[in-house]
Amino acid sequence: MKKKVAFYTAGCRLNQSETAVLTDRFTRMGYQKVAYGEPTDLLVLNTCSVTENAEADCRRVIRRTLRHSPQAFVAVTGCYAQTGLNTLQHLPGVDLVLGNQYKMLLPDYLEEMSHVQKRSLTFVRHSGSMSREDFVQDGVGEYATTRANLKIQDGCNFMCSFCLIPFARGRERSRLSDDAVREAERLVERGHRELVLTGVNIGRFANGSGGILDLIQRLEAIPGLARIRISSIEPTTIPDALLQYMSTSRKLCRFLHVPLQSGHDGILSAMNRRYSVKEYRAWVERAVQKIPDVCVGTDVLVGFPGETDDQFAATCELVRDLPLAYAHVFSYSARPGTPAARLGHPVPHAEIKIRNQRLSELSRSKRARFYQQFLDRDCQVLFESVGKDGLWTGLTDNFIRVSVASSGSLANQLRRVRLTGVMEHAALGKLADADTPRPGRVPIPVFQSFEKEAVGPLPA
Numbered sequence: 036m037k038k039k040v041a042f043y044t045a046g047c048r049l050n051q052s053e054t055a056v057l058t059d060r061f062t063r064m065g066y067q068k069v070a071y072g073e074p075t076d077l078l079v080l081n082t083c084s085v086t087e088n089a090e091a092d093c094r095r096v097i098r099r100t101l102r103h104s105p106q107a108f109v110a111v112t113g114c115y116a117q118t119g120l121n122t123l124q125h126l127p128g129v130d131l132v133l134g135n136q137y138k139m140l141l142p143d144y145l146e147e148m149s150h151v152q153k154r155s156l157t158f159v160r161h162s163g164s165m166s167r168e169d170f171v172q173d174g175v176g177e178y179a180t181t182r183a184n185l186k187i188q189d190g191c192n193f194m195c196s197f198c199l200i201p202f203a204r205g206r207e208r209s210r211l212s213d214d215a216v217r218e219a220e221r222l223v224e225r226g227h228r229e230l231v232l233t234g235v236n237i238g239r240f241a242n243g244s245g246g247i248l249d250l251i252q253r254l255e256a257i258p259g260l261a262r263i264r265i266s267s268i269e270p271t272t273i274p275d276a277l278l279q280y281m282s283t284s285r286k287l288c289r290f291l292h293v294p295l296q297s298g299h300d301g302i303l304s305a306m307n308r309r310y311s312v313k314e315y316r317a318w319v320e321r322a323v324q325k326i327p328d329v330c331v332g333t334d335v336l337v338g339f340p341g342e343t344d345d346q347f348a349a350t351c352e353l354v355r356d357l358p359l360a361y362a363h364v365f366s367y368s369a370r371p372g373t374p375a376a377r378l379g380h381p382v383p384h385a386e387i388k389i390r391n392q393r394l395s396e397l398s399r400s401k402r403a404r405f406y407q408q409f410l411d412r413d414c415q416v417l418f419e420s421v422g423k424d425g426l427w428t429g430l431t432d433n434f435i436r437v438s439v440a441s442s443g444s445l446a447n448q449l450r451r452v453r454l455t456g457v458m459e460h461a462a463l464g465k466l467a468d469a470d471t472p473r474p475g476r477v478p479i480p481v482f483q484s485f486e487k488e489a490v491g492p493l494p495a
């Protein structure tokens with residue numbers, strides 16, 4: 036009988052992309068994947084350490100799994116495994132802790148152990164330093180979603196004062212282009228029509244074959260691939276040539292998620308961000324001017340130590356003024372070992388909560404306003420899944436979530452839709468092309484679950 040493996044992924048899109056590749060490799064090794072929460076022989080926990088909550092969540096997942104599967108072998112990897120080794124290696128029920136340097140070797144370690152059985156001692160493979168070499172990544176991500184992530188980069192050199200990622204994932208390095216293209220081709224063969232380029236600081240992607248624009252141009256040549264989307268990208272790393280390219284490309288989505296973090300220069304400086312408010316403003320305005328109908332979204336961190344009411348008000352004002360389509364709002368959480376954790380003047384939790392709610396509310400109204408611009412217009416929607424309400428939903432290239440009624444499956448189809456209304460989380464539309472399958476389409480997998488958009492910690 037096949038051994039069962041359950042995966043639990045916390046945190047960002049990059050973690051998701053790595054779990055997807057691990058899933059593929061375990062499947063090829065003969066494991067049967069089961070949903071998290073079902074009885075299992077092996078739990079692979081790909082952790083996050085962006086907040087205290089994320090870490091507590093990981094510990095809860097282990098306890099919960101051992102309650103229904105006391106004999107399950109528990110393998111913990113990811114950022115919490117990297118930064119919280121001392122806690123995890125003494126946690127009852129943990130059998131294996133792998134630091135980030137060794138994450139993608141997890142299947143090999145388990146194969147070496149030959150018996151995935153609970154152990155009296157925790158096996159640890161961990162290194163304080165991480166490779167700085169450009170890399171290849173064996174395998175092809177296994178996704179149950181229309182869109183697939185493609186990891187192209189890892190690590191970060193920027194050292195923002197609140198961020199643990201440079202400690203958890205090391206210095207920046209890039210995937211070799213040939214290897215990224217190889218996985219992309221395989222993902223497209225499997226039916227994925229949109230790829231999301233993923234990394235910690237993807238604007239810093241650079242290897243002997245060029246930068247991110249060179250890679251995008253190679254990916255564009257893959258037959259059957261309809262869309263390439265860039266995930267979060269730092270404002271100081273976006274070349275003008277990329278904006279130019281986005282404005283005319285057939286496949287590169289008109290979408291930019293560019294973390295702001297604060298709308299006050301004093302806080303930006305304390306965060307060790309590399310731009311001023313004026314520069315950020317100019318950058319967003321340039322992008323919107325160059326790329327028709329582009330969706331520009333952002334991340335904002337509220338409650339950074341010492342953030343005053345006036346400084347928070349400046350952030351709200353900037354977000355309100357700029358042509359941003361939405362803001363993902365995160366509450367500051369001190370991460371031991373970071374420079375920000377040593378700053379005084381913490382903002383009280385209750386106040387952080389209020390600030391988060393106020394900006395989140397502003398983000399909701401900005402998103403609705405962005406959607407409203409497209410009412411009565413036609414757009415191309417790549418459909419993903421059907422919801423409990425029976426409506427099919429998908430995304431436009433500029434990140435409008437659209438729901439439509441359809442008598443047949445729309446899974447993985449790119450269809451023309453006329454937008455007719457705006458609901459809280461999506462726009463409503465109706466199919467504007469004939470509601471019949473077109474010949475020559477890629478075979479259509481049916482994806483039943485919704486993909487989450489606002490996953491992930493601040494960066495990446």
Ligand code: SF4
Pocket residue numbers: 191192193194195198199200201235236269493494495
């Ligand atoms: S916030 Fe982003 S850019 Fe800054 S250190 Fe963290 S990963 Fe790097």
